Amino acid sequence: MEKKKPPTQDRFSFNDSAPCPTVPVPPGPIPAPPPGTPRNRVTLTVDGKTVRVPEGSTLLEACKTLGIDTPTLCYLENLNPVNVCRVCVVELEGARTLVPACSRRVEDGMAIRTDSERVRLSRRMVLEFLASSVDVSTAPELQAYLERYGGQPERYGPATAPAAAGEPETARAGVHCPTDGQTAATVAQPVKIDNDLYVRDYGKCILCYKCVQACGEEAQNTFAIAVAGRGFDSRISTEYAVPLPDSACVYCGNCIGVCPTGALMFKSEYDMREAGTWKEAEQERTDTICPYCGVGCTLTLHVQDNRIVKATSPLDQEVTRGHLCIKGRFGWQFVQGKGKKK
């Protein structure tokens, strides 16, 4: 076995033998990824207008090329569609049921309607059911859709009393209390605060599954949460409903990043909202690069009164696709005065 002497001698002049390249290496051809397979174009009609889009596109994408703003809740461009919210449904000629635009692929000759009475009614009902049973006060998009479709969630009657802490977790599959027909069943329950980084307010959860996807195989692959229960008792839960610090959670906050209703929220935002100091309109957003490892994740810093109040990442950013780790998401306290020299 060869043994090198420990490099203790003459460390002062180390590296003197390294070559000194004076001839610059000529640049090669500009590297490119292998060409993708060309996609055929498909023709369809949307609200009477003809549109040509690449094969494999979704109806949602086809609508987008025409400038049609389709409501979505469970859809996000960095996740695979799971078709659970049904708010993006459109009417497809020849189909018995409405189809979800977010996942239905285009086919040649399709004719769809995005604003028919049937579509409007369906969207309105979906939004009303959600808003009558869920606290949508921090879901501005959902509120805007409600207004667009004239939803009146209050017509389902006053809300039932909120559940006690831990009560939703005791629901057993198949066991339901019949409603009285006068009050609206809700998922109202106390907010779960079990760590200093983020809170879970499942009274605001519309069960869009996005957090489960982001925690699971679409991004983080930690699988700390899943959907538990059946029917109206369905809920997002850690294993055996343990508090987050006892779960598999690694606090990447990628669930917060995809949550459309504010059910998952930075503790910093939650505390400021509670104190009445959260002023989103006054906040500035600045994109910069995370100060930690060398991967180069884009951080969008949300700044209010010269303090960072939360950090996100753009969904269309090729490094992060909107996802971060615990340090990037939460590790910015050190610039907020603590430990800083005056």
Next chain:
Amino acid sequence: MGGGTSSYQEVEDADVILLWGSNARETHPIFFHHVLKGVKRGARLFVIDPRRTSSAQWADGWLGLDVGSDIALSNAMAREILDAGLENRSFIEHATSGFDEYCRSIESYTLERGERETGVPAESIRKLAHEYARADKAELCWTLGITEHHNAVDNVLALINLALLTGHVGKYGSGLNPLRGQNNVQGGGDMGAIPDRLPGFQHVESDELRSRFERAWGVEIPPKRGLHLSGMFDAMDEGKLTALYILGENPAVSEADQRRARRLLGGLECLVVQDLLMTDTAAMADVVLPAAAGWCESDGTVTSSERKVQRVRRALSPPPGVRDDLEILYELARRLGSDWGQPDPKRIWDELRSLSPMHRGMSYERLEALDGIRWPCYDESHPGELFLHSRLWQEPLLGPRAPFSPVEFAPPVDELNDRFPLRLTTGRRLDSYNTGAQTTSYSSPLRRGESLDLSPEDGERYGVLEGERVKVVSRRGSVIAPVRFDTGLRPGLAFMTLHFPDEVQTNQLTIDAVDPKSGTAEFKASAVRIVKLAAAQPG
């Protein structure tokens, strides 16, 4: 030019991914998302690491080699590839040099020798060699497990040899990727913050290259390379270096053999520290220059592990009395008699572009519009290079051949013996960062503080319990830390981090055996023993 040859997107399209001396799952979590995309598309992942890490849990194969035996493993892989006729003969003949000498150098590294030196079963070495060589596209990624050794550069060369042998470099989906540990350690190198280079990796000892900078700046530049960090500490030891100006480093905590580092820093005639936090090093300084946080209180650029230059932007105003790094440097220059005008990050960047051909095409406007550009980018119509070294595949070959560099296995300097029977290696955890200066200020539910991680078998062997505080002794110093059992460690291997210097100063234990070529200390391999503090508690 030194940088990762591939882009992250290529990792998603690779057939085989090797993570060698890297626990990317915890230390480069978002890079690992790209690895996982690759795995889900069918890539086979192999993790080469003494510890069975959370990255290894995703792997098709984990090779738990002995600390510091990387060259024995890579040379044995290379020999097996040749034996099996799996080398890329046409690439070797077309684009490389020194192949025959390389073949001779690995002749003695049989699979049996590989197993003996590394502790990895011969069959596992053979399998990895075949998987890597047979892959259509293979990415080889590494981190400090390769570079924090007394033979860091040799370790890297051994990996480069494997890529040359198999042709896994210079084409889409095949490359060599050091994952960088800081958000701008790549950019620091790009900008010439290394002892022998000017910006754009232009060698300071080339009269032609240096004179361009001298003409542009109107000053004479010292024609010889300077010192690495470790060389500076030696120079302090010899009394040749008496004043030190540190920007954003905490060597009083981060240097190996901390007692020596502190003694030398304390013996300086003048120590100036520019930092955003009052670090232990800053506390020792004669002058502290409070600096703004470069990533959120300043404008500028950083370069990532895929060579991508990206903008950092000012989102906060620094507190009163705290200045931008540029402002401090400009003011210093002014007081030293050279007025550089008003600091302006964009103007400085344009000056860099005028002097560094590989950055020439990266205007601020293009960096904004394209959301970052990978170097090299030679002009404003150049998109930047997705991967490096495409020239090696050109007919005829463009530029010089890529040399094989024969390297020999040399075990860690800090030898194990009866007095120091445990191999201590150091590393990082997901929620903390280096010396903890930044991360201890946020409250992480994952954080458990410092510990001496041992295999449960060693716990039994040394009669220590989980949570028991023990003294850890190396040839240089000792610390007291609680024991924690980790089934990812094999008997004989211990693990600590550097994250909690206020609790446990791990670098009291580490050795400053330094790689002569890179100046990196062997943080990854110390020899230690455990001393019980009290009689074993019952039960």
